[in-house]
Amino acid sequence: METERFSWPRPFRPRIPGSGGYRSNRLLRRNAVWARLGALLERTPWGYRLFTATERVTKEQLFGCRMCGQCALPTTGYTCPMTCPKELRNGPCGGVSPTGMCEVHPSLRCVWVQAYERAEANGHTGDLDLLHHPADHREWGRSAWVNHWQGHETPPADPGPLLHRQLGVTPR
Amino acid sequence: MSGGLRAALAAGRFALTAELGPPRGADTEDFLHRARLLSGWVDAVNITDNQGARVRMSSLGGAVIAGRAGLSPVMQLTCRDRNRMALQSDLLAAGALGVPQVLLLTGDHPRFGDHPESRPVFDVDAVQAIGIARAMRDDGVLLSGEPLSANPGWLIGAVENPFAPPAGFRARRLAKKVAAGAEFVQTQYVFDVEPLRRWMAELVDLGVPPRCAVLPGVGPIRSLRMLEFLRTGVPGISVPPAVEKRLRGVLPGRVAEEGIRLCVETLQQLPDIPGVSGAHVMAFGFERGVPEILDRAGLGPVPCEPDRPVVVSGR
Numbered sequence: 122m123e124t125e126r127f128s129w130p131r132p133f134r135p136r137i138p139g140s141g142g143y144r145s146n147r148l149l150r151r152n153a154v155w156a157r158l159g160a161l162l163e164r165t166p167w168g169y170r171l172f173t174a175t176e177r178v179t180k181e182q183l184f185g186c187r188m189c190g191q192c193a194l195p196t197t198g199y200t201c202p203m204t205c206p207k208e209l210r211n212g213p214c215g216g217v218s219p220t221g222m223c224e225v226h227p228s229l230r231c232v233w234v235q236a237y238e239r240a241e242a243n244g245h246t247g248d249l250d251l252l253h254h255p256a257d258h259r260e261w262g263r264s265a266w267v268n269h270w271q272g273h274e275t276p277p278a279d280p281g282p283l284l285h286r287q288l289g290v291t292p293r
Numbered sequence: 294m295s296g297g298l299r300a301a302l303a304a305g306r307f308a309l310t311a312e313l314g315p316p317r318g319a320d321t322e323d324f325l326h327r328a329r330l331l332s333g334w335v336d337a338v339n340i341t342d343n344q345g346a347r348v349r350m351s352s353l354g355g356a357v358i359a360g361r362a363g364l365s366p367v368m369q370l371t372c373r374d375r376n377r378m379a380l381q382s383d384l385l386a387a388g389a390l391g392v393p394q395v396l397l398l399t400g401d402h403p404r405f406g407d408h409p410e411s412r413p414v415f416d417v418d419a420v421q422a423i424g425i426a427r428a429m430r431d432d433g434v435l436l437s438g439e440p441l442s443a444n445p446g447w448l449i450g451a452v453e454n455p456f457a458p459p460a461g462f463r464a465r466r467l468a469k470k471v472a473a474g475a476e477f478v479q480t481q482y483v484f485d486v487e488p489l490r491r492w493m494a495e496l497v498d499l500g501v502p503p504r505c506a507v508l509p510g511v512g513p514i515r516s517l518r519m520l521e522f523l524r525t526g527v528p529g530i531s532v533p534p535a536v537e538k539r540l541r542g543v544l545p546g547r548v549a550e551e552g553i554r555l556c557v558e559t560l561q562q563l564p565d566i567p568g569v570s571g572a573h574v575m576a577f578g579f580e581r582g583v584p585e586i587l588d589r590a591g592l593g594p595v596p597c598e599p600d601r602p603v604v605v606s607g608r
């Protein structure tokens with residue numbers, strides 16, 4: 122139905138199972154070594170470009186990454202939420218078809234349906250409860266890995282205390 | 294004028310809301326006519342925001358006009374048409390104009406609307422938009438952290454579709470909206486009460502209902518054409534086979550009545566479901582039928598309550 126010219130984000134089916142993603146997370150999580158590398162990369166423009174290009178190619182191939190620069194993969198079952206046509210970072214919209222297909226691209230599976238299945242298969246459903254902040258659009262094209270190691274991202278908030286907080290019995 | 298959703302919920306009454314689309318045009322005659330049909334029968338009316346991604350008068354304009362006509366408007370705002378700046382400025386305008394309820398939602402993709410060539414925004418999602426609104430009202434700050442001169446006073450609403458996959462995540466996703474600040478939620482069409490019951494049980498488990506009023510959506514299917522449209526033309530709606538069979542099983546001239554009967558039956562079952570605080574009636578272009586539906590279900594008209602100013606709570 123859609124031609125390739127149609128350029129809204131398209132739900133992407135990750136090319137590796139979620140377990141592979143979670144393993145890579147252990148490797149790439151922030152530590153002293155990565156923080157040093159991040160600082161070094163930020164000081165050397167050519168190094169940063171080369172590194173970012175590598176990240177782009179790898180993540181594009183595996184997850185359909187669009188380089189938003191603030192990676193949600195570790196909290197979304199290693200399914201990229203920015204490939205959702207509405208770029209929803211907090212869960213699926215209400216338009217998902219009963220068979221789990223995307224509202225905008227009915228031939229493709231909703232990324233959040235995939236995210237849920239992948240998170241569940243790896244015992245990570247709790248991650249999906251995290252509250253993601255609005256994206257910082259200045260970070261597009263920048264390396265999400267370096268941003269992570271350097272602490273340039275706002276980590277999603279734990280809704281636990283929020284959910285259990287007395288929001289005030291309705292109505293306020 | 295009724296006291297709106299806040300008063301209904303505070304009184305612990307079964308709250309009733311209905312949907313009212315603003316006009317595609319700069320006139321108000323038909324809009325006011327349809328508004329008057331609902332007046333007195335529901336606690337609040339949802340003024341939709343370019344519903345189905347089709348351009349109409351803005352929901353803010355519609356909400357103000359509906360308010361003048363004595364209704365308590367719920368101003369819907371989609372993230373489809375507004376970035377975070379536009380959202381906040383519209384929310385402030387709603388606060389200043391005394392709009393008593395706002396409802397933040399993602400919105401249908403323009404692909405289905407009358408401007409499929411347009412560029413959608415989706416700068417923030419509904420969960421984030423609800424969080425932004427709550428911070429504006431309760432903390433008196435914009436997303437940027439800048440303080441407001443006076444806090445708006447609206448009640449904050451959300452929507453959810455209990456029947457869309459992933460089934461295991463739908464209740465939790467609403468819980469996220471409640472954690473972000475939603476105080477009432479209206480759902481997509483309910484045609485089958487059993488899955489609603491299961492979803493409600495999950496919500497009760499998560500502790501949602503005492504913090505957030507749940508108003509399941511209902512509406513009559515009035516023709517086989519409408520049935521086909523709901524089945525294939527509207528994202529996220531699932532019409533169960535039993536309903537389809539029932540509507541196709543009657544004489545063509547009786548479909549409308551059967552659809553209304555189905556809607557009435559659904560409505561009658563809602564008050565008994567634990568956690569349900571009310572109902573949201575969606576009857577597009579059939580506002581004249583809403584009083585009859587509510588009457589037959591033994592609900593409404595809503596009691597008249599003294600006019601309460603709902604404008605700004607200054608700080």
Ligand code: SF4
Pocket residue numbers: 180184185186187188189190191192193194201202203204265
């Ligand atoms: S960096 Fe952004 S676009 Fe790339 S995979 Fe992560 S979330 Fe998706």
